[in-house]
Amino acid sequence: MSDIILKTEGLTKHYGGVQALEGANFELRKGEHVAIMGDNGAGKSTFVRQITGVEIPSRGKILFLGKEVIFQSPLEAREAGIEAVFQNLALADDLDVPSNLFLGREKIRFNLGPFSILDRKGMRDATRKALEKTAVKIPNLNSTIRHMSGGQRQCVAIARTATFPSKLIIMDEPTAALGVAETAQVENIIRTIKQNGEPLILISHNMRQVFDLVDRIVVFRRGRIAANLKKSETSGEEVVAYITGAKTDPSLSDAA
Amino acid sequence: MAKSEAGVGGLKYDARRRAWPNELNILLALILIVAAFEILGRLLLGESFLLNTREGVPGLFNEQRLQIIILQVSIVGIIAIGVTQVIITGGIDLSSGSIVGATAMIAMSFAQVALVNGNPNPKAIFMAEGWVDLPVIVPVLVGLGCGLVAGLINGSLIAYTGIPPFIATLGMMVAARGLARWWSKGNPISFPTESYAAIGQGMNPVFIFVALAILFQLILTYTKYGKHCYAIGSNEEAARITGIKVENHKVLVYVIAGILASVAAIVLSSKNLTAQAGMGVMYELDAIAMAVIGGISLAGGRGSIIGTVLGALIFGVIISGFTFLKLDAYYQEMVKGAIIVGAVVLDQWRQRRRSMRA
Numbered sequence: 255m256s257d258i259i260l261k262t263e264g265l266t267k268h269y270g271g272v273q274a275l276e277g278a279n280f281e282l283r284k285g286e287h288v289a290i291m292g293d294n295g296a297g298k299s300t301f302v303r304q305i306t307g308v309e310i311p312s313r314g315k316i317l318f319l320g321k322e323v324i325f326q327s328p329l330e331a332r333e334a335g336i337e338a339v340f341q342n343l344a345l346a347d348d349l350d351v352p353s354n355l356f357l358g359r360e361k362i363r364f365n366l367g368p369f370s371i372l373d374r375k376g377m378r379d380a381t382r383k384a385l386e387k388t389a390v391k392i393p394n395l396n397s398t399i400r401h402m403s404g405g406q407r408q409c410v411a412i413a414r415t416a417t418f419p420s421k422l423i424i425m426d427e428p429t430a431a432l433g434v435a436e437t438a439q440v441e442n443i444i445r446t447i448k449q450n451g452e453p454l455i456l457i458s459h460n461m462r463q464v465f466d467l468v469d470r471i472v473v474f475r476r477g478r479i480a481a482n483l484k485k486s487e488t489s490g491e492e493v494v495a496y497i498t499g500a501k502t503d504p505s506l507s508d509a510a
Numbered sequence: 511m512a513k514s515e516a517g518v519g520g521l522k523y524d525a526r527r528r529a530w531p532n533e534l535n536i537l538l539a540l541i542l543i544v545a546a547f548e549i550l551g552r553l554l555l556g557e558s559f560l561l562n563t564r565e566g567v568p569g570l571f572n573e574q575r576l577q578i579i580i581l582q583v584s585i586v587g588i589i590a591i592g593v594t595q596v597i598i599t600g601g602i603d604l605s606s607g608s609i610v611g612a613t614a615m616i617a618m619s620f621a622q623v624a625l626v627n628g629n630p631n632p633k634a635i636f637m638a639e640g641w642v643d644l645p646v647i648v649p650v651l652v653g654l655g656c657g658l659v660a661g662l663i664n665g666s667l668i669a670y671t672g673i674p675p676f677i678a679t680l681g682m683m684v685a686a687r688g689l690a691r692w693w694s695k696g697n698p699i700s701f702p703t704e705s706y707a708a709i710g711q712g713m714n715p716v717f718i719f720v721a722l723a724i725l726f727q728l729i730l731t732y733t734k735y736g737k738h739c740y741a742i743g744s745n746e747e748a749a750r751i752t753g754i755k756v757e758n759h760k761v762l763v764y765v766i767a768g769i770l771a772s773v774a775a776i777v778l779s780s781k782n783l784t785a786q787a788g789m790g791v792m793y794e795l796d797a798i799a800m801a802v803i804g805g806i807s808l809a810g811g812r813g814s815i816i817g818t819v820l821g822a823l824i825f826g827v828i829i830s831g832f833t834f835l836k837l838d839a840y841y842q843e844m845v846k847g848a849i850i851v852g853a854v855v856l857d858q859w860r861q862r863r864r865s866m867r868a
Contacts, residue, residue: 306751308751327750327753328750328751328752328753329752329753329755332752332753338751340751344745344747344748344751344752345745345748346740346741346744346745346748346749346811347744347745347811348740348743348744348811348812349737349740349741349744353737353740353741357737357741357748357749357752357754358741358749358752358753358754359752359753360734360737362734366733368733368734368735368738368759368762369729369733369734369735370733370734370735371732371733372732372733372734372737374732
């Protein structure tokens with residue numbers, strides 16, 4: 255059982271009276287790429303926010319690399335090795351590319367506490383290298399993110415996760431706002447991640463993309479995990495049936 | 511031929527079409543305003559606004575007027591340096607004028623002399639305790655401490671209770687003014703020691719303003735603190751997700767703003783040789799106006815200290831210009847108001863155009 259990267263037991267999140275996530279039992283193995291699918295409001299993003307430390311779960315356990323963890327902040331999750339690309343991208347529009355790539359973990363030349371001097375050249379060089387690795391095209395590193403296309407912004411966000419060594423990468427709808435070519439580029443990055451043997455959780459609405467890229471599909475419905483399907487043993491129709499609730503898995507709906 | 515260097519990923523990038531820095535626009539505005547006063551002066555009064563026209567006095571410029579312009583904005587300018595940082599993080603500070611009042615009163619009461627013309631100082635607050643003729647470091651540290659505490663309260667309220675900065679600093683604005691009045695039951699505090707009085711004499715306020723402006727321009731550009739100011743103002747949620755300790759940072763920003771307000775208070779009370787409870791009234795709005803004129807976006811995330819310094823100069827030029835044209839002070843206030851609104855309208859317009867291009 256030592257090859258389990260992430261495991262959640264009965265993970266639950268309430269917002270006031272709203273049960274956004276209810277008793278999620280989830281597992282991710284070494285090198286595995288898993289897609290999370292589900293309708294809007296099914297609990298996908300809520301689930302991701304719990305395991306990335308953006309929010310603290312109401313109940314339940316998270317085991318990361320075999321140890322129980324309670325992330326108090328996204329920084330703690332990140333320091334533990336969970337890198338996430340969020341739906342809203344978490345980019346600062348008024349900053350340039352290197353500043354965004356290193357946001358919250360800037361390279362430092364002299365340590366003076368909060369007034370530490372930044373290593374601007376080091377960050378620019380590392381950014382150039384990271385973007386070349388991901389084949390991302392950004393004309394000018396010094397221009398602010400605000401001036402960039404949706405695809406370029408997305409690529410900066412993804413390059414950010416690829417720049418730092420991580421044990422788990424999470425992407426929340428990385429191609430939702432992208433054109434065809436940009437989507438292909440992001441999918442290539444995901445394939446590279448797969449080849450490197452790094453595990454990944456992908457939230458997506460795109461059935462073709464999911465069947466192209468991942469090993470396993472977990473379907474969320476009304477805040478619960480409704481299905482856990484191996485790609486090789488399922489079909490698009492079956493996944494859609496679980497998403498819409500036309501089909502239910504008796505072994506998973508015990509708590510319903 | 512357009513000279514273009516290859517950007518990352520091989521896309522062509524024309525270095526000449528790099529974004530035009532906003533500060534240049536503001537410098538241009540400053541020059542235009544000076545030119546307008548120069549022309550109006552020659553037409554209406556037959557005098558030059560900034561050029562030296564007096565016989566037998568060397569120099570190209572009217573140095574006296576230049577000195578007045580920069581001297582009269584330097585004290586509020588010191589406050590504006592702090593306010594700029596607050597606005598860049600997406601906040602606002604309405605309390606700085608009142609912090610000036612409270613700090614001036616408290617610091618001054620530790621800077622008093624024992625004897626005035628051989629008689630015991632009639633205004634001494636702490637005569638009974640013997641806290642007179644103290645070394646200058648005491649009132650200075652007490653003053654800076656006042657600003658620090660006020661900023662700490664502002665920042666903690668904003669960061670940890672989640673109330674809007676407008677409300678938290680409005681509360682501080684009223685409370686600190688009350689403290690300033692209560693401190694000596696409304697009486698002015700005068701007769702500072704010579705060393706305290708020396709702080710704000712001559713062009714010292716200008717030197718202090720310029721030194722602080724350079725220091726914080728460098729800090730905003732080259733340090734983690736500066737980067738995080740822009741990040742929080744630009745996208746607070748993103749800053750939090752990427753692990754920036756947003757709450758601690760906000761407290762630090764308001765503490766710095768408070769300390770800068772207290773620096774202004776020390777310089778002002780030293781320059782005037784007295785402290786009054788009404789000191790610094792409306793300074794917070796003048797400081798915000800300087801920042802806004804200087805291109806600091808009230809939406810947060812954009813602006814620089816250079817912009818604020820230029821904004822302060824525009825402010826000073828307008829006030830001097832009106833005096834020079836012998837216009838009533840009432841007109842100054844009205845035009846000042848119009849300029850502040852105009853600057854914000856311009857900022858809104860710039861933002862809309864920017865989001866259309868993006």
